[in-house]
Structure formats: C-alpha cells, structure tokens
Amino acid sequence: MRTELILSTYNSVRPLLLCLASVARQDVRPHSICVADDGSGPETAAAVAAFAARHPEVPVRHVWHEDRGFEKNVILNRAIASSEADFLVFIDGDVLIHPCFVARHLELARPRRFCTGSLIRLDAEATASVTEEMVAAGLVFERAWLRENRAIDRIGTWLKTMPFPKPVMNFLEVTSPVQKALCGANASAFREDILRINGYDEGIKYGGGDKEFGARLINSGVEGRHVRFTAPLVHLDHPRGYADPERIRRHKAMIAEIRKSGRFWTPDGIAKRNAP
Template sequence: MNTELILSTYNSPRALVLTLLSVARQTRRPESICVADDGSGPETAAAIADVQARFPGLPIRHVWHEDRGFEKNVILNKAIATSQAEYLVFIDGDCLIHPGFIARHLELARPDRFLSGSLIRLDTPTTEAVTEEDVLQGRVFDRDWLAQTGTFGRFSTRLKAGLLPKPASHLLEAVYPVGRNWCGANGSAYRAAILRVNGLDETMKYGGGDKEFGIRLENSGVKGRHIRFTAPLVHLDHPRGYKDAEKIRAHRAQIQAARASGKIWAEAGIDGHLSGGAP
C-alpha cells in the first residue's frame, strides 16, 4: 500500500530534524514524506535539505505557504490534496516516532477505520537536552531513559512506552475507556476517506480542529480505533503563543454542532485545493 507520512511544522528546524531522523529509523518507511509547512522561514528549508543530503533514501517533499498566522488545517489540506498516496499517516514536526510506528499504523489500516494514537510528552529541560544521537540510537524510546528524565508521571505513560507485551497492549487498546478522537499528532486514515469529508475545516485555528475532523469521519462511517499503547511517539515541548482562548471556545461550539447534526462535509475544506474542484 502506497503510504505518505505528513508532518506539520512551523519555524522549528531543530525539532524537525530530530523528527526526520526518527523517520529514517523506521522498520517500514513510507513511500513519501511530506513536510506541511505553515509559513516557516528559510531555516526550515535548509534543515530539510540537510537531512536529505545525509539520508538520500528519504523521499521528502516540502509543501509551504505564506505565514498568515496559525493555519495548520490549511497547509494540511494542501498536503493531502497534492499527495499521491493511498494511505496517509499524520504527525507533528516535533514528534519522534518509534521504529515500528509506521508499520503499526499499516498493520491496522482499514478503509472504514481511522487510527488515533497518543503522545509521550517530554518537559522543556529534557527536550532541550535531546541529541541527534539519542534519536538515532533509539535512547528516546528506552523506558529506563524516559524514567530517568521524570517523564513517567503517570502509569498510563509507561503503558504508552510499551510496558506490556504487544498482544496485551493490543487488547488494552480495544477496551481502554477513552474517546476515539482523531489525534493529528498521531493519526492515520485512507486518503479517500479524508476526501469524502472534504478534509479539515480551514476556519478552525488552534484548539479543537482535530476533534471536529474525527467527528465528521465518524459521521461518514469511518470509525476510530486506538493505537494508544502500540505506536510510541515522543513529543518535544514547545511554547504555544498561538493559543487563543476565545477561538477555542468558538471551536467547542462547532464540535458540538458537528456531533449533534451528523455533519460530514467541511464547507471550507480541501476541495479548493484539488484540481477540478470537489472530489
């Protein structure tokens, strides 16, 4: 199955390089990697070129638009519209993925299903201390290393780091009492399913856009399935200057409306980026 990994980024070249290095270590690499860039400066393009020079086998494409504030959904829609892949896996450009991450997403992929994972969050001092060698040698996924950094504040975080054997984690994912919401930093679906709901809602900025998108997928018959404990992903800490409480409140109303109405189609969605109009 032709697969593309789409990762979003904005002016975080160091984190992006670390993320791409983790992609280079995948046991099952995607056929393509798309950096969906929400208006970064030239440092990001230089970082991508550096990784490509070091790892010529990584097929990276760079989709960019002008910086107009937080427009992650817009750049993701552009990335999806221009993708040639059948199956799409999504992460953020500050997320380090376990070597078996892509393989696990593909193992459970089905046309009537989207997959939603979770994050192991590092604090600021640990994030700043992570080196390229930590990623390339796999230390960032080692449970002893994570414990020493103080990352395991909750037992559930240990589970996310692969505490249990895979069969037990697989079973736990099926029964764990948490909502099957789309996670844009650890999610995947067939491209055709995404097009049928017209992609992400471009009117939604930070806060809630992922959940609203997942609700519309569910309304269309594509149901969520957790990979919470079998697709480890380590998230690097960063400031969120774009966080806007008023927009978040407005997005909550949109989420409730989508759930109550059974909404499927995003009026401001991906169709504007597709040649020939709507799919």
Template sequence: MQFTSEVIIATYNKPDYLRLCLKSIAEQSQRPTSICLADDGSDARIDPVIEAFREAHPDLPLRRSWHEDQGFRKSVALNRAIAGSTCDYLVFLDDDVILHPEALARHFSCATRGRYLTGSLIRLDADLTGRLLEAQSYGWAEGRLAGWTPKGRSQWLKSMPFPSGVMALFDRLSPVAPNFQGACASVWRDDVLRVNGFEGNMSYGGLDKEIGVRLRNAGIRGRHVRYTAPAYHLDHGRSYADQKVKSANRAYILALRKSGETRAVNGIAELDAV
C-alpha cells in the same frame, strides 16, 4: 494488503524539532513511501534541515508543501499537502514528535477500510526536551526513549512496556474515546477527501478532533493504537493559543456532533479560493 503511504508532518519554523522528527521516521522498521512537510509558512531556517535529510536519505522522498505565512493556518497547510499527495494511506504527525521505531509498522498493519487510527502522545518535560534539542540526537533503552522516566501508569503503558501482542489488548480495551489525534493519526486518503479534509476556518484548538467527528459522521470509525505506536512529544510554548478561540471551537465541535455534517466548509475543494 499493498498500498502506498505518506507521512504528512505539520511544521512551522522549528528546525531543531523537525530534524529529530525526520530522524525518527528514517529509523522506522517500516518506512513510508514518502514524506511531505505541510509547511504553514516557515522561512529559510528549515531549508538546511530539508537539504541534509534529502542528502542522507535519497531513497526516502521528501516533498514540501508550503504557503505564505499569514498566521496560524495549519488546517489549510494540511489540506494542501493532502491535495498534492498521490499515496493511498496518510499518517499525520506534528514536527515536535519522535516516533518509536515500530510506530509506523503498527499504523500500516492496522490500516483497515472504514477506519482511522489514532495514537496518544507521551509528553516530555522541558528539561529532557532541552537536552534532546541541544544534542540533536536521542537513543532507546529497553524499548523506551533514553533518559525518559514515566510520570504515572498511563505514560508507562503508552511506552509499550510489554510485547506488542499484549499491548494490543490495551488498545482494544481502552475506555478512552478514539478521538483523532492529529499529531499521531492515520487514515485512508480517499476517506479524507470524502469529508473534504480539515476545516480551514479553524485555528488552534481542536482542529484534529473536528475532522474526527466528521469522519465518524461519515461512518468512518476510530480505532486506538494508543498503546502500540508510541509517540514522544517534545515540549514547547504555544504563543498562538487563544482561549476564546478554543472555546468557540469546542462549541463548534459539539454542534457538529449533533448535526451529522460530514464535509468541511472551507476544505480541500476550496483551496483554489484561498
């Protein structure tokens, strides 16, 4: 199947993180057609990162979809990026993720109509994160992020310790529900438009899971690439997290499952009014 693809990176004022994320995309065995930064209002501090990437990789188009900083509006930023995309297939990442070199190839090879793909993050501790950010570099050792030691069997399996054909069995047999993981998920753009994108009324806490529920309500089922598309998450604080908001979001998602609703109330179609 031939299709165009775009990696959409949600970002906000984390230049050192973004630089490593972009590096991991440039080093993929199968690159996307283009990259888009869904920028939730970053200031000039990420400009040098963008300029340096464009200079180093003129063959990999990078565009920036930006809006004014008015607090946490990640969903709106993502919707703007989706609306401006001309590609068939979209991969969603956060700017704090380092992808295994074969991760995008796995997403692209599994892209199937009527499905979205979702991975799972390998969360790095603060010590290793600090060393990677200071070095502004990373390496791979025996297929895993150099310097990383898995904490338990689950993390170890997510690092793809066996050949991809074997790990694909783990994807199929996983008992974990394939909830949409916005830091490492992919879906056809037409399917995102069908459900009107992300819910712009939602702040931090479950906004990716919410769109996954609406996709499933629309008949678009999830599929794991949990064990075959490793994604390493750099540690950071979350000053924007609010437990009351997260609790309200959980209640909203539960109601959404029962209602069968498919379209975002404040989504892509409403962007002109934002």
C-alpha cells in the same frame, strides 16, 4: 498501497531535525515524506533539503505557503490534495516516533477506519537535553530514560512505553474506554476517506482542528481505532504563543455540534463548495 508520512511544522528547525531523525529509523519506511510547512523561513527549507540529500531512499517533498498566522489546517489540506499516496500517516514536526510507529499504523490500516494514538510529553528541561544521536540510538524511547526525565507521570503514560508483549498492549487498546478523538500528532487514514469529508476545516485555527476532523470522519462512517499503547511517540516541549482560549472554547462548542448533527462535509476544506 502507497503510504505517505505527512508532518506539519512551523519555524522549529531543531525539533524538525530530531523528528526527521526518528523518521529515518522506522522499521517500515513510508513510500514518501511530506513536510507540510505553515510558512517557515529558509532555515526550514534548508533542513528539509539536507535531510532529503542524506536519505535518497525515501522521496521527500516540502509543501509551503506564506506565513499568515496559524493556518495548519490549510497547509495540511494542500499536502493531502497534492499527495499521490493511498494511505496517509500524520504527525507533527515536534514529535519523535518510535521505530515501530509507521509499521503499526500500516498493520491496522483498513478502508473506512482511522487510527489515532497519544503522546508521551517531555518537559522543557528534558527536551533541551535531546540530541539526534540519542534519537538514533533509541534512548528517548527507553522506559528508564523517560522515568528519569519525569515523562512517566501516571499508569497511562507508563503503558505508552509498551511494557508488555504486543498482544497484551493490543488488548488494552481495544478494551480501553477512551473516546475515539483524533489526535493530529498521531493519526492515519486512507486518503479517499479524507477526501470524502473534504479534508480539514480551514476556518479553524489553533484549538481543536484535529478533533473536528476526526468527528466528521466518524460521522461519514469511518471507524476510529486507538493505537495509544502500540504506536508510541515522544512530544518535545515548546511555547504556544498562538493559543487563544476564547477561540478554543468556540471550537469545542463547534465540535459538540458536529457530533450531534452527523454532518461530515466542510465547505471550507480542500474544495471551497457546499456538499456535493
């Protein structure tokens, strides 16, 4: 089973380099890495090329399109369509993944199942203090550092730091009464299952594209499985000037409709056509 890690980015070179530093520390490496670039400038291409040169053990490809505003779903579909892997793991380029992250997604990989986790969020001050050396040393995943930097704000966040042995954390995952809503910054699925629903809906810009994608996977018979306590990642703070509250409201209504209807194919996905 070939695995590809797909990470999305847009004009955020420093977070991308920190993210890639965490990818390089994985206990189990993916067979390839795809940087799905939503129209970044040449600095991002240079950063990806430099990382690839330093890590020839893992093939890295850079999938790019011109900047037309927030079109993350479009570039993700291009990455999915061009991938040669069987199993895809999705993250954003502004997260730091724990060394066990890819291994845990692979451990739970099953056809007709997607896995999804959650985030430990850093504020702006903590984000500014993170260095590649800290990521390489694993400091950013240590409970004491996260607590000192205000990232552990409730018991749920504390549990994301894996305070108990893995069997206990696994039990908490499967018994936690949390909706199986897909988080695009921490997710995985078989490519065949993604193609069956025609990938992401490209008509959705910022606000709920990952949730809509997950709802259609569930409608197609793919079961959701949480990894919120056993596949930790740390999210770097950043501004969201592209957020549109009215568009987010419309997308929430769309997702609710999809959950009720049972529809799983989008005509505005990888293939531009109605359901076969």
